[in-house]
Amino acid sequence: MEINMxxxxxxxxxxxxxxxxAAYLLKEQxxxxxxxxxxxxxxxxEYEQNEGGCCxxxxxxxxxxxxxxxxxxxxxxxxxxxxxxxxxDYFIDEYLEGRTPNPxxxxxxxxxxxxxxxxxxxxxxxxxxxxxxxxxTNEAGRFYLKKSADDKKDQTYALYNLTQFQLQHTLMPCxxxxxxxxREIAKELGLEVHNKKDSQExxxxxxxxxxxxxxxxxxxxxKEGNFVDKYGNxxxxxxxxxxxxxxxxxxxxxxxxxxxxxxxxxxxTNEIVLGSEEDIFKTSLIAKNLNFIPFDNLxxxxxxxxxxxxxxxxxxxxxIPISEDKVKVIFEQKQRAIxxxxxxxxxxxxxxxxGGIVDSILRIN
Numbered sequence: 001m002e003i004n005m006x007x008x009x010x011x012x013x014x015x016x017x018x019x020x021x022a023a024y025l026l027k028e029q030x031x032x033x034x035x036x037x038x039x040x041x042x043x044x045x046e047y048e049q050n051e052g053g054c055c056x057x058x059x060x061x062x063x064x065x066x067x068x069x070x071x072x073x074x075x076x077x078x079x080x081x082x083x084x085x086x087x088x089d090y091f092i093d094e095y096l097e098g099r100t101p102n103p104x105x106x107x108x109x110x111x112x113x114x115x116x117x118x119x120x121x122x123x124x125x126x127x128x129x130x131x132x133x134x135x136x137t138n139e140a141g142r143f144y145l146k147k148s149a150d151d152k153k154d155q156t157y158a159l160y161n162l163t164q165f166q167l168q169h170t171l172m173p174c175x176x177x178x179x180x181x182x183r184e185i186a187k188e189l190g191l192e193v194h195n196k197k198d199s200q201e202x203x204x205x206x207x208x209x210x211x212x213x214x215x216x217x218x219x220x221x222x223k224e225g226n227f228v229d230k231y232g233n234x235x236x237x238x239x240x241x242x243x244x245x246x247x248x249x250x251x252x253x254x255x256x257x258x259x260x261x262x263x264x265x266x267x268x269t270n271e272i273v274l275g276s277e278e279d280i281f282k283t284s285l286i287a288k289n290l291n292f293i294p295f296d297n298l299x300x301x302x303x304x305x306x307x308x309x310x311x312x313x314x315x316x317x318x319x320i321p322i323s324e325d326k327v328k329v330i331f332e333q334k335q336r337a338i339x340x341x342x343x344x345x346x347x348x349x350x351x352x353x354x355g356g357i358v359d360s361i362l363r364i365n
Contacts (some may be wrong), residue, residue, distance in 0.1 A: 015059030018131025099341025247337025
């Protein structure tokens with residue numbers, strides 16, 4: 001009698017095409033696949049309206065139908081409270097402090113690759129898997145994170161926080177494919193999600209109005225204030241700092257006769273500083289909350305390429321360690337709209353070196 005040595009993997013199924021095909025690919029590779037959707041939505045009425053989003057109720061049904069088609073077990077695990085405390089509350093607090101957070105990165109760090117992995121291993125799974133476009137390799141006993149085969153869809157920017165343990169117990173089968181091929185596979189399988197649109201950037205803000213979302217949650221903390229120039233001269237009134245981010249030009253609600261951009265946000269005075277486009281280009285920053293992948297700590301200055309937002313192109317930069325959890329990043333060329341609260345991610349070719357949260361932008365250029 002043949003002994004079944006198949007390894008168990010929990011696939012985080014969002015109801016989208018990527019995680020659906022990831023589940024199929026792993027089953028084809030011989031894994032014992034279990035589909036799980038993480039329940040993170042806070043109010044059923046709110047998330048019924050978020051049609052197609054990765055946190056929506058409709059996404060659960062999409063995932064359930066895919067699991068049925070693939071003939072794999074499917075469960076919904078309740079992460080609602082943890083998601084609210086670690087992602088939503090963080091998101092609100094950061095905007096109130098004049099920063100611009102990336103909730104997807106926090107969710108990846110604390111929910112998908114921490115809590116989900118813990119619960120998966122508790123039921124005997126050796127791995128979790130997602131539909132992310134990235135590749136994980138094991139080289140001489142150390143695990144590395146590499147860019148996806150599809151550079152346009154590469155998602156390593158949002159994955160830099162992965163630890164060695166998490167990398168060891170994570171599978172990302174979509175990373176070896178192009179998005180086009182993933183959709184083709186889904187269509188060949190007869191999966192209805194093959195042409196489903198990608199989910200929006202912030203899953204719990206259904207209308208993309210993050211300022212309105214925060215205003216609705218904590219109305220007493222969102223107050224009008226002044227637009228000022230860099231000298232402190234009052235230019236007009238803003239509707240609350242949570243509505244704005246560094247580099248923003250549209251939606252300011254102010255006409256000065258020349259294009260102006262948000263260059264700084266001061267939560268202590270409740271002021272939004274406006275200036276020219278030239279004012280939002282900087283070369284240096286301090287990053288904190290660091291994570292490195294090829295090594296545990298940065299002991300000396302190194303050269304990397306780095307990007308200050310998901311859509312940016314990696315640019316030449318130097319990393320200079322300041323302390324165990326802070327590093328100075330100096331770019332060779334000025335970068336547009338470096339923003340406190342966002343992540344800066346470091347690369348060496350196709351390999352992710354690590355990353356951190358932008359803590360401050362240095363004024364000397």
